[in-house]
Amino acid sequence: MILSIDHIVIAGPQLDALTETFKLLGFSVVDGGKHPIGSYNTLIGLADGAYIELLSFYEESPNHYWWDAVHKRGGGLIDFCMQTDDIRGDYAVFQAQGVDMSPLVGLSRVRVDGYQLAWLNNEIYGEYQGLVPFVIEDETTRLERVPKENQHANQATGIDTVTLVARDLEMTRRIMDAALRQRGKPARDDSLRATGVAYQVGPHRLEYLTPEDDSSPLAAHLGANRPLPYRIRFKTEGEARSIAPEAAAGLRMDFV
Numbered sequence: 001m002i003l004s005i006d007h008i009v010i011a012g013p014q015l016d017a018l019t020e021t022f023k024l025l026g027f028s029v030v031d032g033g034k035h036p037i038g039s040y041n042t043l044i045g046l047a048d049g050a051y052i053e054l055l056s057f058y059e060e061s062p063n064h065y066w067w068d069a070v071h072k073r074g075g076g077l078i079d080f081c082m083q084t085d086d087i088r089g090d091y092a093v094f095q096a097q098g099v100d101m102s103p104l105v106g107l108s109r110v111r112v113d114g115y116q117l118a119w120l121n122n123e124i125y126g127e128y129q130g131l132v133p134f135v136i137e138d139e140t141t142r143l144e145r146v147p148k149e150n151q152h153a154n155q156a157t158g159i160d161t162v163t164l165v166a167r168d169l170e171m172t173r174r175i176m177d178a179a180l181r182q183r184g185k186p187a188r189d190d191s192l193r194a195t196g197v198a199y200q201v202g203p204h205r206l207e208y209l210t211p212e213d214d215s216s217p218l219a220a221h222l223g224a225n226r227p228l229p230y231r232i233r234f235k236t237e238g239e240a241r242s243i244a245p246e247a248a249a250g251l252r253m254d255f256v
């Protein structure tokens with residue numbers, strides 16, 4: 001069963017620049033490590049148990065399934081991963097719904113201290129990438145994968161809501177109703193001129209919206225072929241505020 005958001009993936013062409021941007025936004029960023037598939041990361045731990053992966057590539061990796069999202073589709077918030085206590089069962093649900101994805105594969109990352117992490121996950125392809133979460137099961141302990149530092153100058157404590165753009169809302173609803181074992185509740189965002197469905201998954205909310213008409217900012221987002229995750233809202237113990245995308249590596253970010 002899917003339990004909550006494991007982590008979100010924010011990507012850009014230069015990891016150093018991306019890391020510095022998030023430090024300036026008041027996040028405590030720690031070194032992650034290298035994957036043997038051309039990517040590397042830094043990490044932001046959150047008190048709710050989720051974390052943020054800041055990702056880029058240390059070598060040309062055009063066959064990596066996130067390469068195009070970073071280098072051809074603008075990067076930013078590109079994907080998200082969910083925790084599960086039954087990865088094979090949840091994988092089978094996505095498979096039954098026709099999601100284009102890889103088999104479950106073993107992956108790894110070597111931390112800067114030399115410790116090698118190992119886990120199992122799937123990769124999501126095509127129109128489903130960034131819309132449907134990938135799922136993960138640790139082979140080494142999750143405590144070693146998740147950053148221990150989770151206190152931040154900006155007082156962020158966790159993820160409140162991830163907003164995603166659904167081209168086909170009925171298809172999205174069908175998949176996510178099945179995957180999350182719940183019926184999505186009606187959702188609306190007047191500021192985006194968009195409607196859709198929302199799901200509460202543990203402490204986190206997933207919101208799938210589709211534009212009501214071409215005047216919606218989501219219509220422009222789809223027209224530009226940007227990754228389908230659109231906005232992240234963080235819980236904070238500080239002041240509620242919005243961050244301009246130009247100050248957040250193009251990311252739409254709110255603190256609530």
